[in-house]
Amino acid sequence: MTAAVLALSGRLDAAAAASQWQGTMRAATAPVAIDLSGVTYCDGAGAALVLAAERRARAAGGGGLIGASPSIAAVIARARKGTESATAGAPKPAGEGLAVAVGRGALDRLDQLGASIAFLGEAVVATLATLARPWTLRWGDTMRHAEEAGTRALPLIALLGFLFGLILAFQSAIPMRQYGADIFVANLVAVSVFRELGPLLAAVILAGRSGSAFAAEIGTMKVNQEVDALTIMGLDPFRFLVVPRLVAAFLMMPVLIAVMNIAAVAGMTTVMLSLGFPLVAISNQVVTWTNPSDLIGGIAKGMVFGAVVAGIGCARGMRTGAGPRAVGDSATAAVVGGIVAIVVIDGLFAVFFYLMGW
Numbered sequence: 235m236t237a238a239v240l241a242l243s244g245r246l247d248a249a250a251a252a253s254q255w256q257g258t259m260r261a262a263t264a265p266v267a268i269d270l271s272g273v274t275y276c277d278g279a280g281a282a283l284v285l286a287a288e289r290r291a292r293a294a295g296g297g298g299l300i301g302a303s304p305s306i307a308a309v310i311a312r313a314r315k316g317t318e319s320a321t322a323g324a325p326k327p328a329g330e331g332l333a334v335a336v337g338r339g340a341l342d343r344l345d346q347l348g349a350s351i352a353f354l355g356e357a358v359v360a361t362l363a364t365l366a367r368p369w370t371l372r373w374g375d376t377m378r379h380a381e382e383a384g385t386r387a388l389p390l391i392a393l394l395g396f397l398f399g400l401i402l403a404f405q406s407a408i409p410m411r412q413y414g415a416d417i418f419v420a421n422l423v424a425v426s427v428f429r430e431l432g433p434l435l436a437a438v439i440l441a442g443r444s445g446s447a448f449a450a451e452i453g454t455m456k457v458n459q460e461v462d463a464l465t466i467m468g469l470d471p472f473r474f475l476v477v478p479r480l481v482a483a484f485l486m487m488p489v490l491i492a493v494m495n496i497a498a499v500a501g502m503t504t505v506m507l508s509l510g511f512p513l514v515a516i517s518n519q520v521v522t523w524t525n526p527s528d529l530i531g532g533i534a535k536g537m538v539f540g541a542v543v544a545g546i547g548c549a550r551g552m553r554t555g556a557g558p559r560a561v562g563d564s565a566t567a568a569v570v571g572g573i574v575a576i577v578v579i580d581g582l583f584a585v586f587f588y589l590m591g592w
Contacts, residue, residue, distance in 0.1 A: 238264060238296070240287065243272030246280025255283060262290040271301030281313035308466050312459065316556060353549045360472035361480060376478040383444040383544075384486030391439060391490050395497030398435065399423055402498075403505035416509055420519040423502040427495055428528040433536035434580055436490040440483065440540060441572030445547035448479050449568035452551025453561040461552070476548045480541055487540035488533045495529075527592055535583045542579060543572040 240261050244250065262268070268287055270276075276284070288299055302310065364371050406419045452475055455461050464471045499520065506516045550568040554560045 238266040239269045239300075240266040240291070241269040241272060242284070243274075245275040246273055246283060247275060247277050248279040251279040251283040255286075258283060258287050259290060262287040262296075263294055264291075265294045265296035266291050267297035268299050269301045270299055270303075270306055273302070273306050276306045276309050278309075278313060281310045284310055285314060285317065312462055349553060350549060353552060354545070356472050357476055357480065357545060357548070360470060360477050364473065364477050364481075370473070371481065372474065372478050375474075376482050379444075379479050379482035380486050382447065383440060383483055384489050387439060387443055387490060388493055390443075391436060391493045392497045394435065394439065395432070395494040396501040398431070399427065399498030399501030400505055401501075402426070402431075403502040407505065407509060416506075417511060417515065417519060420502060420506055420511075420516050421523040424499060424520045424524050425528060427498040428524055428532050430532070430580075432491050432494045432498065433487075433532045433539060434576065436487065436494045436536060437539035437543060437576045438573055440487070440490065441543045441547075441569055441576065444483060445543045445568045445572040446565040448544060448547030449550040449554075449564040450561055452476075452548055453554035453564040456551065456554040457556065457560060471552070476545075476552075479548055480544045483540040483544035484537055487536045491533050491536045495532075531587060531592060535580065538579060538583075539576050542575050546571045546575060 240258070242254075242258070268284065268291060270284065273280075284299065292298070299307075299310065402423050403419050406422050407416055410416055410419055410422075452461070455475070461471050461475070464474060503513070503516055507513065547568040550564040550571065554564045
């Protein structure tokens with residue numbers, strides 16, 4: 235037995251959707267499949283007609299859409315995605331029990347985890363493809379993101395590093411003076427900043443400045459359907475939007491960490507000079523008690539922090555939903571997620587360095 239088919243043809247624009255709406259809805263009350271092989275043009279109004287007819291036909295036990303050309307299918311897919319995003323934030327039905335609410339929340343978390351894993355896989359594939367063919371990297375965009383994440387952040391990094399080194403030296407000098415160990419304040423500040431605090435603070439600043447900016451920029455493009463436009467044109471959004479930001483953040487972290495370390499040592503030196511210690515004694519303490527592994531270890535994990543912060547910012551941007559608050563929510567989630575990830579990864583590095591005896 236051949237299934238009934240509701241065939242649509244010609245241009246499905248606003249005028250056609252208005253004139254054909256009632257007739258199409260009446261025909262869709264039967265269990266039919268909607269044939270779009272004759273459709274030559276479809277805009278948003280036409281896609282709304284097709285989706286409404288599909289929902290009514292499915293409710294009657296009919297099939298879905300058949301025969302759509304790739305361009306028509308892409309328009310309908312975007313309209314379907316927009317409809318699902320608009321209804322995703324609908325309030326829960328009244329009287330929903332605790333078990334249902336917990337289950338719904340667990341499923342949402344699983345969906346987010348799946349989306350994060352999918353983003354990680356696509357980002358890794360796009361990055362590896364770019365590394366295999368470095369001339370395909372958008373160097374102009376990469377340099378622009380590097381300037382925003384690195385060069386423009388240097389004054390803030392230097393100021394915070396100097397103040398942090400100064401405060402840490404003052405707070406350390408107070409108890410150590412009781413034991414006549416003031417000179418070891420230089421050792422304490424230098425080692426702690428080189429190994430731990432320099433990379434950590436630089437990554438937190440990167441998350442606050444650039445992680446949120448990445449999420450907001452890509453989120454705005456997502457809301458304006460510019461990301462969908464890249465996909466329709468056959469261009470990979472990850473190669474255009476994600477990889478340049480990852481590369482820029484990864485390469486700029488050593489610069490940020492170096493400036494943070496120098497500024498913190500300068501702040502510590504200011505305090506030590508005020509306590510009456512000569513500059514040569516301070517420098518001897520720093521050089522004697524620090525070694526290249528302190529700097530290399532801090533820079534290495536800082537580069538990992540930079541890639542993670544940029545990745546989380548881009549992921550939140552790519553998952554931006556619809557509505558006026560979507561971009562702001564993505565930027566906030568990028569900052570919070572970036573800082574939490576930095577702390578967790580820093581703990582893993584601490585365990586690793588301890589096991590390696592560094």
